[in-house]
Amino acid sequence: MWSGVIDCDVIILAVEEALKYNVRNINYVDRILQSWSKKGLKTANDVKRYKSIWESRNTEHREKYRQYDFKELERKLFG
Incomplete structure (x- = not known):
């Protein structure tokens, strides 16, 4: 069914x-x-192209929120 609507390469992907x-x-x-x-x-x-854009946005998002100040975390954990 899909082969009549989109390229077969898309089905393979x-x-x-x-x-x-x-x-x-x-x-x-x-x-x-x-x-x-x-x-x-x-x-x-x-x-x-879509997957590339989506993955780069997710990478930027992860990097933004995964920047840790380890000294600050250590201070919070151990007082």
Whole structure:
């Protein structure tokens, strides 16, 4: 069904995405494809670009909140 709507390469990327999380379920792949389709991602380049942007935003977010002052933490823990 999906091959008539989006590129076959996108379907392969969705299967790879499911396998990355060790999910071997066609319904999971279908949900990935539905999500990408709603976002207007119809080619492999669209998906790769989207994933790249998403991952960079998450990395920035994690780095922002994972900057610790270890001396301050030590002071709080041990008084």
